Structure formats: C-alpha cells, structure tokens
Amino acid sequence: MLYKYLLKWLFGAIAFLLILALLRFQPWQHLNSSLWGETSQTRIESLDVGFLPVTCHLTCPVTDYASRTSIDFRFDSQRYTDFPTMVESIRSGRLEATFMIVPLAMKLREQGVPVRIVYLGHRDGSTVMVRPDLNINNLQDLRGKRFAIPSKYSNQYLVIRRLMSEQGVNPEEINFVELPPPDMPGALSARAIDAYFVGEPFAARAELSGTGKILYHAKDIWPNFISCALVVHENLINRRPEVVADLVRGIAESGEWAENNREEAARIAAPYFRQDEAVVRHVLTRPPDRVSFQMLTPTDEELQRIHDIALESGILDKPVSMQALVDRSFIPEVIRPRTFNN
C-alpha cells in the first residue's frame, strides 16, 4: 500500500526532473545542427571576455558586437555582476581575459596569480555624488559623513584618499562604507549615505532622478582617471598571443569609434548591460567628456601612482613590479575607428 504510493511519487518526481532537464538542455537543438552539417569543427573559435555593466567597460560589448560579423573569430562578452565572482573565475582558469579595477589586478598579481594589464578600457567616467540637501562643496564638508565606495580595491577609493590629504582631511574623518554600485543611488535618496564615488551609470541614475548632486567628475580631480583595465592571464598570452593582439586591437578600435559615435554606442551597449538606454546615453553625452575611450595605453607612471597609494593605504602588502604587471606589446601602432559590416 505505502510502497505503491511511494513508487508513484518516485516515478512522478523522476519524470518531472527529466522533463525539466529536456527543457533546459534542449538536446534536439544539437541534433538539428549536427544534421545540418554544423559540426564542432566548423564552429568558429571564440574567447570569453568578462565585463561589468558599467560604462567604463563599454568597449567590451562593442567589441563583441563588432566581432559578430567575423567569420573566423568571435569575442563573447560575459557579463558579471561583481568583481569577487570574476576573480574566482580567473583563479579557476575559466576566464582568461576581463575588464577589472586596476588595484584589484595588482592585488591578484601580488598574490601570485599571473595576470597582466595589456590595455585600458576607458579614461574618466566616474563621479562623486552628494546629497543635494546638505550643501556640500568639497571634501571638508564631508567630515563626519558617510561615504560609499564600490570596493576598497577600487581606484575610486584611492583617488578620494589622495584628494582628502590634498584638502587636509584625515582618513578617519570620513566614514567609508563599501556598497554595491547598484545600491548607491537608492541609499543616497534614502539618506543612508551622504556621498558616493562610483563608475557610471550609477551616478547618473541619482542625477537624473534629482536625488543626487554632482560634486566632482573624475576628470576634475584626477585628469585621465583610470578605474578599469583589460587584464589577461599569462596562460592566454603564452598560448594564443595572436588572440590577445586581436582583442586589444578590437578594444582600441571600438573605443576610437565609440568616442565619436556616442549615441550609437549607447544603443549597442544598453542591451548588453540590460540597462535603460536613456541613462547610458546621458552618461556618454552629457557632457561628452564625462567618459573617454581614447588614449588607452597605460603609462608606468600613472599605474605606479595608483600602486603607491595602494601600498600606502595598506591595500597592497608588498610592492608589485610594473614590468611584471604591464604588457604593452599587443597595442597596435595605428588605431582606426572600428567599422561595422552590418
């Protein structure tokens, strides 16, 4: 009696799982494509490139979009939602190229993960937002206030530290909290924080809804500000250097194109980011120099400057050699704007 019922349930449960598995993996699709002669040999090669839905990483989806028409190679942009997951994917060898905040790449290198910065993704493109009702005009007005940063491994944090010492504010006078960028506009409008510094479009969101006021654009406090770079694992450099060269050229040309076709770039990137196109367009066009995708070759001096503040503020425990970290050999000499054949 009991067993009859339990068997019925067991079969029902197994059937349920099988149906779900069929729906999930849709084996008939593979069958279809192999029937039509599309075997794995003829499938084009591809490389996964990690990015986060921030405008600093805009050239990644643009490069993906541009490579869709390529007949022999494709760059698949993989959207991540946070840096820790990205780091774990790199450590496990499943991700070999990604956009990443520069101090985090240094930290990885310090910990013995052989990653190299081969190019930058952008210049500028971060914004300090403050509560509009507080009358804040500089960092001194933020004494005793709560200031949100995306991560203590972010360059945003390091730049603010530098700016504080320039304006004579001690590190302990401002109360820093780490907050995921998407939560920042909401936290500001709920007055849980008084200011934040983050990559776009998470600042523009507060600006557009009137719940935040721009204190500084990154370009005003650190000209040619860098937050993210293109980071590649040495395994990929050793195994497929031509792919890395292609990727760097793709990013460079996409950046060159996006610089002068901003509305079009917003239209292409918004679905990849799954964000409102109007917000992305606002970031790219108002003002146009809020973020820039040119001059993406990193110099040792500017990376050294980030490195030194990181070391000074205890983000890094020991120095990292710029020679080991940076590899500029893949950067093309002439950069033409990307052309799209579709």
Add this chain to the structure above:
Amino acid sequence: MHQTGINRFQRRVLPLAVLLFVIISWYIISLFVPSNSVFPSPVDVFFGFLEEAGSGRLANDLIASLFRVTAGFFLAVFLGIPLGLWMGVQPFARAALLPTINFFRNLSPLAWIPFAILWFGIGDAPAVFLIFMAAFFPIVLATIAAVGNIPAVYFRVGSDYGMNRWEILKNITFPAIAPQVITSLRVTAGLSWLVVVAAEMIAGNDGLGFAIWDARNGLRMDLLVSGMIVIGLIGVILDRVLVQLTEIPSIRWGYER
C-alpha cells in the same frame, strides 16, 4: 486539522481580500513616492512581468531554477535518506558521524559559494551543489531522529514474527519513519528554493535569482519585484505539491493528532 468557525466560502475569500488589500495599499503608497526607480508601482511591475514573459526570458529562468532545485534536492534525498537510515540503526556509525553532520548542517550553504564557483564554475553545477549542501544534512538528521523515535517494542514484535532484517526495514522501520521524513522533505524543499535564488544571484548566468540580481544591477526595480512575485508563487506551489505526500492513506496517521 479541524478548522472551526470558518466555512468554505470564507476560506476562499479571506486570502483574496488580504491580497487585494496589499496590492491596493502598495499602489497608494507608490503614488506618494516620486521616483519609480526606487519604488515601482504595481502597474510598472505588471508591465515588467509582461516584458519578461514576452521575451521568453521568464520561461528560461523558471526552467533553469526548477531544474537546479529538483536535481540538487533529489541528490540530497537519494543519498541522505539511506545514510540517515544506516546511522539510525547503527549506533557505531551514529557516534562516529553525527558530530560532523551536525557541524555541516549548521554551516550556511551560502558560505560555500566561493568554492562552488572555484570547483564548478558558473551555471547549473554550482547551484546544484549549493542546494545539495543545503538539503542533504537536514534530511540525514531528520531520518536519524525519525528512526530513533520508533518504539523499541515494534522491533521486538517484528522479531517475534520471525522477520529478517530486510523485512523489518521494509515493514516496520520505513513505514514508521515515513511521516516524519516527509515533513522534513517539505521543510528542506522550501529551504532549497530559498537557496537556489541566493545561489543564482552570485554563481549564475540565468535563473530567477539571477534575473532579480540582474534587474537590480540594471536599475530595473519593476523587473526585480516581478521576479520576487514569481519566486514566491513558485515556492507556494512547490509546497502545495509536497503537501499531497502527507495525504497518502498509510502515512496520514502520522499527522492526525
């Protein structure tokens, strides 16, 4: 279960009235919040839901989450119940393994997320692993406890009838523990559903958990809330299905007090 003082009509209508009240108050509150990027109205959420359902993303996410939770949960059941039975009848095994099982049972499965990504990458496997970690240990412990609750006299009667060990397991132990184990399955299935959503937020590229995480990153509060509603509804449906297990005639005795 005796429900006194409530007729069938009231039992149907009262929950609907509460639901309606919640939606109307939600709508009224949303009228006073200027920006729908912070607090979406039910209308925004409804259109967000239509957008997700229309694009096919909702179906894909739903299948992904259900598949992961079913696979992980079954794995836990098929390994957990036999282990629990064995530990229940073998004092030696119980003494050796119980502290370890207890230790892992108290560890939040979400603490395993970094390792799940390192070992299994991103996608189905890490989520299945996390659900297994969430469901396996409670099932083992519940089975052990259920075996421990069987009155010793049952077994004595069994051996007086000359049953061998297999017959005792089949005719006494298993029917005796069934009600308690089924209750624990209901609880752990709910737990698995909680965990799949949290696991997909971090180690996923599709699924309902990922969908609401992604909506948050894309600053789409309307999609976020529509995802939350779908997750809650599926959870209720899963529980309704598992309640049917307790209606099996030879098990119902365990629920009638």
